[in-house]
Amino acid sequence: MDMRVKPLLLFIVIFAAQKLLRLGLLLMAVAVFTFVLLSFSPIDPVKAYIGADMMQISPEQQVLIAERWGLDQPIGERFLDWLGQLVQGNLGTSLVFNQPVSEVIASRFQASLQMLAIAWLFSGLLGLALGITAGALQGRWPDRLIRFYAYTLASAPTFWVALLLLIIFAVSFKIAPVCCAAPPGVLSQNVTFWQRLHHLLLPAAALSIIGIANITLHTRQKLIDVLHSDYVLFARAQGESLWNIVRYHGFRNILLPAITLQFASLSELFGGSVLVEQVFAYPGLGEATVQAALRSDIPLLVGIVFFSALFVYTGNTLADLAYPVIDPRIRLGDSLT
Amino acid sequence: MLSISNLGVTFTQYNQGLRRKQLTVITDLDLDVQSGEVVAVVGASGSGKSLLAHALLGILPKNAAISGTMRFQGEMLTPKRCQSLRGKAIALIPQSVGYLDPLMKVGAQVQRVAQLTGCSKAEAKTGVDRTFTRYDLPMNVRDRYPFQLSGGMARRVLVSTAVVTKAQLVIADEPTPGLHPDVVKETLSHLRELATEGRGVILITHDIEAALQIADRVAVFYAGTTVEIAAARDFHSGNLRHPYTQALWRSLPQNEFMPVPGNQPSPEQLPTGCLFSDRCPWVSEICDAERPQLRKVREGWVRCVHAKG
Ligand code: SF4
Numbered sequence: 030m031d032m033r034v035k036p037l038l039l040f041i042v043i044f045a046a047q048k049l050l051r052l053g054l055l056l057m058a059v060a061v062f063t064f065v066l067l068s069f070s071p072i073d074p075v076k077a078y079i080g081a082d083m084m085q086i087s088p089e090q091q092v093l094i095a096e097r098w099g100l101d102q103p104i105g106e107r108f109l110d111w112l113g114q115l116v117q118g119n120l121g122t123s124l125v126f127n128q129p130v131s132e133v134i135a136s137r138f139q140a141s142l143q144m145l146a147i148a149w150l151f152s153g154l155l156g157l158a159l160g161i162t163a164g165a166l167q168g169r170w171p172d173r174l175i176r177f178y179a180y181t182l183a184s185a186p187t188f189w190v191a192l193l194l195l196i197i198f199a200v201s202f203k204i205a206p207v208c209c210a211a212p213p214g215v216l217s218q219n220v221t222f223w224q225r226l227h228h229l230l231l232p233a234a235a236l237s238i239i240g241i242a243n244i245t246l247h248t249r250q251k252l253i254d255v256l257h258s259d260y261v262l263f264a265r266a267q268g269e270s271l272w273n274i275v276r277y278h279g280f281r282n283i284l285l286p287a288i289t290l291q292f293a294s295l296s297e298l299f300g301g302s303v304l305v306e307q308v309f310a311y312p313g314l315g316e317a318t319v320q321a322a323l324r325s326d327i328p329l330l331v332g333i334v335f336f337s338a339l340f341v342y343t344g345n346t347l348a349d350l351a352y353p354v355i356d357p358r359i360r361l362g363d364s365l366t
Numbered sequence: 367m368l369s370i371s372n373l374g375v376t377f378t379q380y381n382q383g384l385r386r387k388q389l390t391v392i393t394d395l396d397l398d399v400q401s402g403e404v405v406a407v408v409g410a411s412g413s414g415k416s417l418l419a420h421a422l423l424g425i426l427p428k429n430a431a432i433s434g435t436m437r438f439q440g441e442m443l444t445p446k447r448c449q450s451l452r453g454k455a456i457a458l459i460p461q462s463v464g465y466l467d468p469l470m471k472v473g474a475q476v477q478r479v480a481q482l483t484g485c486s487k488a489e490a491k492t493g494v495d496r497t498f499t500r501y502d503l504p505m506n507v508r509d510r511y512p513f514q515l516s517g518g519m520a521r522r523v524l525v526s527t528a529v530v531t532k533a534q535l536v537i538a539d540e541p542t543p544g545l546h547p548d549v550v551k552e553t554l555s556h557l558r559e560l561a562t563e564g565r566g567v568i569l570i571t572h573d574i575e576a577a578l579q580i581a582d583r584v585a586v587f588y589a590g591t592t593v594e595i596a597a598a599r600d601f602h603s604g605n606l607r608h609p610y611t612q613a614l615w616r617s618l619p620q621n622e623f624m625p626v627p628g629n630q631p632s633p634e635q636l637p638t639g640c641l642f643s644d645r646c647p648w649v650s651e652i653c654d655a656e657r658p659q660l661r662k663v664r665e666g667w668v669r670c671v672h673a674k675g
Contacts, residue, residue: 263465266423267527268453268482277478281469357469357511 040353048346052339059338060115063331064108074100077325078124120335121328125320130332133317138336140210141302141313143225147233149298152240153291159241160248161283165275167253175245183242187301191235191308198231205231208310232309236301240294247290251283288351295344299337367566368422368535369398372434375417375426375590391633392417392590393641395434396660396667399566401534404558406569406577406598408614409587412630415570417590419537423458424448438535453482457533459557461540463520466512472523473498473508480530490530497526501556518549525556536560537568542576554580574601574614586611589630589641592660595667607668610642640670648672 075094079086095101099110114121120130163175182190198205206212210228211220255261255278264274299315306315314333321329353359375392392414399405407415420426422436424445436443438451448456460466466475473494480490498507501522507515515523521541528536538557542550558580561567571577577584578598586594586608594608606612613626628645637643639654646653652671660669 259460259465260467262425263458263460264467265425266452266458266460267479267531268449269478278467278470281467285469358513361511361514 044350048349052342055338055342056335059335060112061108063334064111067327067331068104068107072325072327074098074327077327115335120332123321123326123329123332125324125326125329126317130328133329134314134332134336137312137314137317140311141306141315144229144233144236144306144311144313145295145298145302147229148236148240148302149291149295151233152237152294152298153244153287155237156241156244157248157283157287160245160287161252161275161279163245164249164252164256164283165271165279167249167256172249176249179242179245182238183246185239186304187235187239188304188308190238191232191305194231194235194238195308210312228311232305232311235308236298236305239301240298243294243297244287244290248283248287251286252279255279255282285351285355288355289348292344292348292351296341299340367399367401368436368438368568370418370434370436371396373397373418373421373436374433375414375421376431376433377427378429378431389633390590390636392421393636394591394657394660394669395587396592396595397568397585398595399535399568401566402561402564403582404561404567404569404580406571406574406581406584407587408571408574408577408584410572410630412589413587414590415572415587416539418587419458419539419568419570422448422456422535422537423452425452453479453531453533454484455533456535456537457528457531459524459528459536459538459541461543463512463515463524465524468512470511471508472510472512472515476508476523476526476530479527483531493530494526497529500529501526517545518552521545521549521553522556525553525560529560533565535566535568537570539570540572541569542571542573550576551579575618575620578602586614589636590633591641591669592667593642593669597666600666605664605666607663607666607673608642608670609646609648613645642670 075091075098078094079091099107102110118131120134122128123130123133126133159175159179163172166172195207199207206228211224212228252275256274261274261278264278269277302313303315303318305311306313307319310316314336317329318333320326321333373392373395374390377389377391379387379389381387395414395418397405397407397418407418409415417426421430421432422443426432432445438447438456441447443451452458466472476497477487477490477494480493481487485493494508495505498505503519503522503526507519507523512520524541528538536557541553541557545553554576557567557569561580561582569577569581574584578601581598584596584598584601585592586596588610594606594611596606596611600606601615606615610626613624616622617625626645631637631641631644637654639656640646640649640658643649643653648670650672658669658671660667661673663673663675
């Protein structure tokens with residue numbers, strides 16, 4: 030036992046160190062890019078800060094503000110200054126929300142997280158089920174139907190699907206709310222769990238419908254590969270039926286790629302949430318992103334850029350972690366032979 | 367117990383432009399197996415050895431059509447009967463651990479095979495215990511994955527998959543390629559044991575030497591047809607009937623080590639007469655006229671017009 034624990038521990042330490050180093054490099058690159066892009070952007074931070082009151086502030090005062098913010102410094106110094114603040118965890122204050130950026134992101138992400146989680150689980154489970162059905166019945170009519178559905182969805186834009194759902198369920202059938210995360214006029218502490226879920230469901234559905242296509246097609250192809258493998262041929266020679274082959278061998282062998290894909294798809298999900306939240310006016314992080322961009326809220330925008338980089342990176346790291354956890358060939362290596 | 371006569375397997379393929387193409391990969395295959403004997407099926411790759419196993423188990427691809435007759439224990443083997451017999455009365459020992467699910471523990475896989483014969487879970491479990499003890503497989507092997515098995519262990523696990531079924535007919539498909547000589551010997555003796563217990567064993571191999579160590583009779587396949595069925599002792603005593611069998615025997619290292627010149631005809635352009643005619647030293651005009659029938663010559667069977675009694 031001892032012999033096997035040690036390499037495992039070493040493996041974990043190396044893995045963590047590697048991942049952290051990569052994350053550091055990634056965030057550094059993101060910082061440089063964001064800074065350079067923003068310093069070339071036509072947005073004047075002073076104007077963005079003052080907004081509509083621009084007329085009432087004299088040019089001298091504007092220069093004063095710029096000086097106070099260090100905008101007259103050379104670009105390199107400004108970058109280091111900014112980086113220093115960033116490292117200390119100071120992301121600045123959001124202009125739109127008039128709150129520290131980290132607080133805005135935290136509260137907005139909480140709202141998005143529920144939606145993302147539902148969409149993620151739903152698209153994963155349904156996609157897996159559809160993919161297995163299509164793969165097992167390759168070439169028959171259920172397969173064709175599912176493939177048609179998946180290809181159609183894969184080429185449908187997210188906002189279009191979201192609008193369609195809104196029109197059908199909220200406008201025509203009136204069984205879902207038209208917008209927001211809670212009924213209008215209700216204080217946030219009085220919103221019940223069911224009300225929240227009710228408002229969550231449609232955006233989550235819109236988001237998951239897009240994700241399903243990918244996982245369905247991938248699972249289908251993987252299952253077809255498995256069904257043409259030697260071990261399935263042998264299982265058939267033992268008298269195993271098609272559904273038992275799927276149950277005992279198919280499932281086991283497609284789960285790993287499916288989980289990996291599902292974790293890696295977090296980035297698409299996150300991107301999709303920007304559009305979906307906009308359509309449903311759902312006050313999540315995606316909607317905050319749009320507001321920040323439209324109203325030149327640079328601190329918030331930068332904060333969100335960093336946060337999303339972290340989020341996507343976490344997703345990919347989880348995907349990497351799934352391999353050794355699920356696949357015994359990697360987990361056990363050849364230590365036993 | 368098993369008798370196959372004039373088995374033919376034809377694949378229907380569609381190539382570009384949806385033109386249908388018939389590919390006959392097995393023509394006139396004959397074989398019979400009694401219980402308690404090992405019949406080796408030898409031939410080069412592409413001679414139809416593995417397809418025969420797949421036909422018996424009813425696991426040929428969907429685009430394959432079968433002709434001829436197969437009888438098992440006196441009754442015709444229809445596709446439906448194949449389905450109900452496979453894994454119960456007829457078992458396959460596959461070539462390698464590649465035929466085991468890479469992500470499932472070995473013990474669970476063997477147990478699953480046992481359960482498929484109709485045992486309860488508990489019965490299957492004791493069946494696996496008994497079989498693993500019989501083949502000296504330590505109990506912890508059950509918790510290993512196929513990739514963790516050594517070569518010899520893998521062979522014993524694969525044999526176990528057939529033994530837990532109590533099948534009367536066992537088909538071993540190329541059980542010895544690339545193995546250590548000791549493991550080859552061990553595997554072969556396990557197969558012999560199965561026959562001694564009263565089962566019929568078909569040993570499919572391209573290794574004549576290995577086959578002769580345990581086989582009672584040897585069927586030689588060439589281009590999807592049975593050219594000769596001889597007793598194992600006929601090889602050493604020079605009692606072979608077909609020119610291809612003789613050439614194969616001469617090609618062995620301990621004999622003249624002379625490879626048989628030429629290649630098997632491709633299934634896309636089979637000759638109308640004897641399939642071996644383009645490589646045969648005895649060929650004459652009648653050989654090309656029609657396919658020779660399988661005849662009894664000197665206590666064995668041969669498909670050659672010039673073989674003499
Ligand atoms: S039938 Fe003729 S060609 Fe065929 S093996 Fe006999 S002698 Fe040779």
